[in-house]
Amino acid sequence: MGTYLAKRLLLIVPTLIGAAALVFVIMRVIPGDVALLIFGGDTAGQIDAKQLADMRHRLGLDQPLVAQFGTWLWGVLRFDFGTSLWTGRPVIEELLVRLPLSLELALAATLVSVVIAIPFGMLAAVRQDTWIDYVIRVISIGGLAIPSFWVGILCILFLVIWFGWGPPLEFTPPWVDPWANFQQMVWPVVTVGYRYAAVTTRMTRSTLLEVLREDYIRTAWAKGQREWAIVFRHGLKNAMLPVITLIGTEFAFLIGGLVVTETVFTLNGVGRFVVDAVAHRDYPVVQALVFLIAFGFVIVNLLVDLTYAWFDPRIRYR
Amino acid sequence: MARSWGRRVLCTVATLSVVAGLAFAADTPRPGGVLLAVIGADPPSLDPHQESTFATLQLVAPLYSTLVQTDPYAYPKIIGDAASEWKISADALTYTFKIRPGIRFHDGSPLTAVDVKATYDKLIFPPAGTRSVRKSTYSVVASIDAPDPSTVVFKLKHPSASLLGNFASPWNVIYPKKYLDKDPNYFMKNVVGSGPFKFKSYTPGATFEGERNPDYFVKDRPYLNGYKFFISTETSVRAAAIRSGRAYIEFRDLPNADVEAIKKQLGDKVVVQQTPMTGQVGIAINNTVKPFTDVRVRKALTLGLDRYTGGRVLFGITGLRDVGGLLRPSTEFAMAEADLQELPGFGKDPAKNRAEAKRLLAEAGFPNGFKVVLKNRNIRLPYQDFAVFAIQEWRKIGIEAEHRPLETAAWFSDGRDTGNFELIVAPTVEASDDPDVFLERYTTGDANNWGRFSDPAIDDLFSRQSRALDPAERKRTILQLQRRVLENAYYMPGLWWSRSVVHWAKVKNYVAPPNHYANQKLQDVWLSED
Numbered sequence: 132m133g134t135y136l137a138k139r140l141l142l143i144v145p146t147l148i149g150a151a152a153l154v155f156v157i158m159r160v161i162p163g164d165v166a167l168l169i170f171g172g173d174t175a176g177q178i179d180a181k182q183l184a185d186m187r188h189r190l191g192l193d194q195p196l197v198a199q200f201g202t203w204l205w206g207v208l209r210f211d212f213g214t215s216l217w218t219g220r221p222v223i224e225e226l227l228v229r230l231p232l233s234l235e236l237a238l239a240a241t242l243v244s245v246v247i248a249i250p251f252g253m254l255a256a257v258r259q260d261t262w263i264d265y266v267i268r269v270i271s272i273g274g275l276a277i278p279s280f281w282v283g284i285l286c287i288l289f290l291v292i293w294f295g296w297g298p299p300l301e302f303t304p305p306w307v308d309p310w311a312n313f314q315q316m317v318w319p320v321v322t323v324g325y326r327y328a329a330v331t332t333r334m335t336r337s338t339l340l341e342v343l344r345e346d347y348i349r350t351a352w353a354k355g356q357r358e359w360a361i362v363f364r365h366g367l368k369n370a371m372l373p374v375i376t377l378i379g380t381e382f383a384f385l386i387g388g389l390v391v392t393e394t395v396f397t398l399n400g401v402g403r404f405v406v407d408a409v410a411h412r413d414y415p416v417v418q419a420l421v422f423l424i425a426f427g428f429v430i431v432n433l434l435v436d437l438t439y440a441w442f443d444p445r446i447r448y449r
Numbered sequence: 450m451a452r453s454w455g456r457r458v459l460c461t462v463a464t465l466s467v468v469a470g471l472a473f474a475a476d477t478p479r480p481g482g483v484l485l486a487v488i489g490a491d492p493p494s495l496d497p498h499q500e501s502t503f504a505t506l507q508l509v510a511p512l513y514s515t516l517v518q519t520d521p522y523a524y525p526k527i528i529g530d531a532a533s534e535w536k537i538s539a540d541a542l543t544y545t546f547k548i549r550p551g552i553r554f555h556d557g558s559p560l561t562a563v564d565v566k567a568t569y570d571k572l573i574f575p576p577a578g579t580r581s582v583r584k585s586t587y588s589v590v591a592s593i594d595a596p597d598p599s600t601v602v603f604k605l606k607h608p609s610a611s612l613l614g615n616f617a618s619p620w621n622v623i624y625p626k627k628y629l630d631k632d633p634n635y636f637m638k639n640v641v642g643s644g645p646f647k648f649k650s651y652t653p654g655a656t657f658e659g660e661r662n663p664d665y666f667v668k669d670r671p672y673l674n675g676y677k678f679f680i681s682t683e684t685s686v687r688a689a690a691i692r693s694g695r696a697y698i699e700f701r702d703l704p705n706a707d708v709e710a711i712k713k714q715l716g717d718k719v720v721v722q723q724t725p726m727t728g729q730v731g732i733a734i735n736n737t738v739k740p741f742t743d744v745r746v747r748k749a750l751t752l753g754l755d756r757y758t759g760g761r762v763l764f765g766i767t768g769l770r771d772v773g774g775l776l777r778p779s780t781e782f783a784m785a786e787a788d789l790q791e792l793p794g795f796g797k798d799p800a801k802n803r804a805e806a807k808r809l810l811a812e813a814g815f816p817n818g819f820k821v822v823l824k825n826r827n828i829r830l831p832y833q834d835f836a837v838f839a840i841q842e843w844r845k846i847g848i849e850a851e852h853r854p855l856e857t858a859a860w861f862s863d864g865r866d867t868g869n870f871e872l873i874v875a876p877t878v879e880a881s882d883d884p885d886v887f888l889e890r891y892t893t894g895d896a897n898n899w900g901r902f903s904d905p906a907i908d909d910l911f912s913r914q915s916r917a918l919d920p921a922e923r924k925r926t927i928l929q930l931q932r933r934v935l936e937n938a939y940y941m942p943g944l945w946w947s948r949s950v951v952h953w954a955k956v957k958n959y960v961a962p963p964n965h966y967a968n969q970k971l972q973d974v975w976l977s978e979d
Binding site: 177217219228230284287290291294295296297298299300301302394395396397399403404406407 | 487491594638652653654655656679680681682683685686687689690694696703714856
């Protein structure tokens with residue numbers, strides 16, 4: 132286990148360097164001159180060549196690509212992701228403003244999803260083709276079919292029209308005012324959690340159904356074991372591997388992928404930050420965010436892999 | 450019994466006093482409170498000299514002073530702001546402004562004529578590496594002098610009919626010279642003004658806040674302790690924010706359907722101010738790329754738009770309603786309806802217009818139409834609804850347009866800065882009806898000439914109208930200019946806008962002007978309750 136963990140941790144380094152290099156190259160291949168954009172993107176001849184050259188020098192763009200990449204990587208090693216071209220503030224500062232919100236949303240939506248999806252998925256599998264299964268399937272298919280942002284807008288309209296109340300427009304961290312935080316976060320969590328739970332419910336149901344048809348389950352029935360023991364002890368634990376993988380991937384996605392939900396609920400999260408940065412051609416921010424999101428994915432995947440052994444003792448890490 | 454009567458009288462007097470007091474209080478400005486507003490876009494930068502979007506101006510206008518301004522209560526009357534008085538010489542070639550004493554920037558330094566000169570130097574003669582989107586509005590200015598700290602003198606090359614009105618533009622905020630000397634682009638990311646409010650915080654994509662400036666040069670102003678904008682590009686979210694009371698006002702516009710729903714739910718708790726807009730939403734055609742270098746193709750595009758049906762269809766959801774030329778219909782220099790109807794795309798028979806469009810396309814080598822990308826701003830109201838209408842109209846003449854909405858910064862970059870487009874939704878919205886500010890964008894090389902066309906006849910007409918002091922002569926020239934632009938379909942006007950500003954009744958003393966740029970200083974606005 133220790134050797135496996137060490138190997139996986141070491142593998143993170145080349146993975147991240149690869150992701151960083153890819154992002155770095157892509158950002159320099161796509162059209163657009165950062166120095167020109169800083170001057171307002173005006174190509175009408177108002178900018179003199181010396182100023183432009185000075186700006187390129189200041190940004191280090193006159194260096195060879197390898198040297199630029201090395202400088203950037205050295206900065207990353209010191210947690211210096213550069214300065215936003217848009218706001219003029221260090222990227223890490225900008226990120227720290229938004230990361231708590233995105234993490235809270237991702238964690239809470241995951242929690243909601245797990246709490247709802249696993250029992251309901253299990254119930255649907257155990258009571259396959261009964262009315263319980265049909266109801267759960269209809270609700271979960273609804274969650275997959277209806278876009279989250281639309282559910283979000285419906286939530287807001289429902290609250291406003293029926294209760295004359297809307298969620299706060301500004302994020303308050305839970306440690307500052309838990310009640311204000313709850314009022315704002317509960318609706319996006321429900322909105323995102325619904326879709327997330329729908330996916331997880333479907334996955335739990337189908338994998339559990341598969342497991343429940345295995346020979347060892349039939350043996351357990353034949354031995355006269357109780358239903359709950361068969362489902363929980365023998366079925367659910369073995370059905371969990373794909374579900375855990377799904378939860379991990381979804382969680383990592385949620386940190387940076389909730390652009391539309393963040394827009395609907397006026398949440399200043401990482402997802403909107405990425406999109407805004409691309410629109411503003413804010414290269415240091417895009418580079419840093421893609422790098423950090425890749426890092427998030429790698430870590431979550433590692434944690435998911437490590438939990439496999441707990442669910443399935445046959446798995447050996449080498 | 451007598452005692453009881455005495456009590457009743459006392460009670461009645463006391464009650465009347467309270468009622469009268471409350472009534473008086475309702476009309477007497479109440480200091481305090483923070484005005485909460487919603488806004489539909491994030492600013493591309495914080496420098497109004499370099500931008501032309503409400504997203505910049507509404508956020509920062511309360512932080513700055515201008516030389517003169519449009520009277521918040523009597524558009525388009527001009528009153529002083531940093532300037533207490535001004536004088537125009539008999540030959541109309543010299544404008545002298547006296548700067549009000551005692552104005553201080555938020556960093557404590559005094560605002561003097563030197564700062565005004567530096568500001569207008571930046572606007573009119575922008576240093577290399579700085580953009581000034583309105584410099585041609587002031588091309589008439591030959592020089593600016595500051596002979597003493599309280600006097601600014603503008604010398605003109607020739608008389609200008611529009612200049613005083615243009616000085617009142619809310620975009621021309623006064624910056625302290627010392628920061629401009631260090632970096633002429635300093636104010637793209639920083640704010641140091643002398644307005645009624647001081648900059649407090651800005652979180653891009655989320656909020657922008659200002660707080661009361663206790664040293665503001667107008668005594669006892671502002672009334673508010675501060676203001677705070679919440680940024681959301683979603684129209685339904687902004688409308689819901691007003692309905693729920695999370696925000697008290699949306700200064701730009703909301704769709705009529707949302708306004709009606711808000712009125713129905715909140716009744717007299719809200720007030721709706723409906724005004725025509727000094728602006729229209731149209732489409733810029735890139736005159737430098739094929740096939741739009743061909744006037745027949747450009748004419749076909751404008752002929753393909755049935756503006757009259759558009760006005761009926763779009764008004765309810767966008768506020769776009771009136772068919773007009775390059776200046777607001779029914780205003781002093783606008784084209785008469787009968788004259789307008791003679792021009793391509795403005796005739797009232799859509800079938801005839803479409804037949805002519807198809808004929809022109811066939812003649813230009815496109816008998817089956819062509820495919821094109823229509824770029825747009827990713828703001829629904831009214832940009833995207835208008836584009837959807839235009840696209841389905843063009844389909845009727847065989848032109849397949851792909852709609853491509855962009856973030857505000859990218860939209861400006863592609864449309865204004867780099868010309869990276871074929872067609873792009875490009876409104877003309879200004880802070881007044883002045884012909885100089887509306888028509889300069891059709892001149893060669895103007896920063897707002899998104900279509901990048903050059904017609905010496907237009908340049909000449911623009912220059913002549915600008916210096917014509919006789920209104921009749923000026924009108925003749927302006928009409929010729931409009932005709933020239935529209936006949937050649939250099940630019941495609943769409944529909945003129947009217948707006949519905951809905952706000953909570955507790956927001957007092959805000960009068961919606963006919964655009965969403967003027968009257969944004971908020972110095973007289975107050976809240977009757979928190």
